Amino acid sequence: MSLYVASLNSGSNGNCYYLGNEREAVLIDAGISCREIEKRLKRLALAIEKIKAVFISHEHGDHIHGVSALSKKHKIPVYITEATYRAGNLQLDANLLCKLKTSDSIAIGALRVTAFPKRHDAIDPCSFVISHQAVSVGVFTDIGDNCDQVRTHFKQCHAVFLEANYDEEMLEKGSYPLALKKRIRNGYGHLSNKQAVKLLEEHSSPFLSHLFLSHLSRNNNSPEKALQTFISTSLAADIHISVAPRDQETAVYLIDGSKRVETTRTHSAKAKRVSTQLDLF
Numbered sequence: 001m002s003l004y005v006a007s008l009n010s011g012s013n014g015n016c017y018y019l020g021n022e023r024e025a026v027l028i029d030a031g032i033s034c035r036e037i038e039k040r041l042k043r044l045a046l047a048i049e050k051i052k053a054v055f056i057s058h059e060h061g062d063h064i065h066g067v068s069a070l071s072k073k074h075k076i077p078v079y080i081t082e083a084t085y086r087a088g089n090l091q092l093d094a095n096l097l098c099k100l101k102t103s104d105s106i107a108i109g110a111l112r113v114t115a116f117p118k119r120h121d122a123i124d125p126c127s128f129v130i131s132h133q134a135v136s137v138g139v140f141t142d143i144g145d146n147c148d149q150v151r152t153h154f155k156q157c158h159a160v161f162l163e164a165n166y167d168e169e170m171l172e173k174g175s176y177p178l179a180l181k182k183r184i185r186n187g188y189g190h191l192s193n194k195q196a197v198k199l200l201e202e203h204s205s206p207f208l209s210h211l212f213l214s215h216l217s218r219n220n221n222s223p224e225k226a227l228q229t230f231i232s233t234s235l236a237a238d239i240h241i242s243v244a245p246r247d248q249e250t251a252v253y254l255i256d257g258s259k260r261v262e263t264t265r266t267h268s269a270k271a272k273r274v275s276t277q278l279d280l281f
Contacts, residue, residue: 001133002256007161007244008032008040010141010214014062017139017161018252019130020050024109027054028128028139031062034069040249048074052108055100055115056080058122058142059088071096079106079113083124102126116153119144121188129153135257138162141215144188146195151203159210159255161244162199164229165190166220174220184220193221193229201233209259214244 004025008016014032018025018041025046030037041048054076057063068090071078078092079100085092100106102117102124110133115126120142127150129138136156141163143150154160171181171192183189191199200211213226223243230236238259244250251263 001135002254003130003132003135003137003159004046004252005137005159005161005210005212005255006044006046006252007212007214007250008037009246009249010161010212010244011216011218011246012062013218013246014065015141015215016066018044018046018051019111019137019139020046021110021132023050024052024111025050026108026111026113026130027051028130029057029063030054030067030070031065033066034073037066037070044249044252046252051076052111053098053106053113054078055106055113055128056084056088057127057139058120058125059084060122060142063142064088064090068092079104081124081126084122087123100126114153116149118142118150119147119188121183127153129156135255137255139214143191144186146191146199146203151199154199154203155205157205158207158257159212159253160208161212161214162196163191163215164193164196164213164221164226165215166192166217167222167225167229168192168194170225171217171220176219190215190217193226197229197233200230200235200239204235204239207257208239209257210240210242210253210255212242212244212250216243216246218246 006018009032015029017028077096077098079098081100105114112131114129118127127140138157138160254262
């Protein structure tokens with residue numbers, strides 16, 4: 001009754017998240033190259049042969065960049081909605097293309113992957129909760145608003161990769177054009193640090209043990225800013241909070257329903273160092 005989880009990359013330059021048990025695993029998105037996915041899995045001592053499926057959240061390039069090559073090379077099925085597949089202009093082997101609806105719950109071996117719709121500026125976006133027996137982990141990025149679906153599924157999770165994309169003051173004072181600023185914060189773009197904290201404070205479960213701040217903006221946020229925002233909440237003392245960085249993988253975390261923090265099964269000194277530097281508690 002546990003899940004091993006890691007971020008292989010998190011940010012506008014590419015998103016890819018690993019979740020699995022001892023026998024099988026899935027990737028949520030494949031927004032970095034097949035080669036980088038292979039390299040980062042190897043550094044973490046995670047066998048690519050265990051990956052039984054890739055689930056795609058939406059068609060933006062930072063979520064689909066490597067999926068075609070990865071699927072073709074390793075014969076991995078890809079679960080994706082019809083509209084997202086068309087919008088992404090993907091070319092997948094018909095035998096590996098698995099059509100998904102945003103309300104589906106799919107069994108992958110002993111894992112269950114539950115999709116739900118969200119607000120984002122994509123054609124048919126969804127997020128996912130991955131469960132093994134009684135343990136559930138969510139991947140909630142590219143979320144424009146803490147809508148009912150997000151709140152409902154957040155309450156079910158023992159751990160979450162949660163978007164904390166921008167610091168509101170940095171975005172306001174930054175160099176982005178006004179139209180882009182409005183797109184980011186219009187309810188169909190991304191969650192700010194403050195919005196992510198609000199979700200944690202109002203809708204977390206008593207068994208939430210790990211929160212991985214994800215998809216941070218390079219220009220409008222920083223790991224320090226994101227983490228500092230969470231210090232103010234009384235819940236932070238009981239939750240392991242860390243940042244899923246750009247350009248490199250995290251350590252592998254064991255999520256087993258307890259509150260202890262355990263990183264495991266990684267041969268990557270770099271991943272261990274990043275985890276240690278960015279951990280809040």
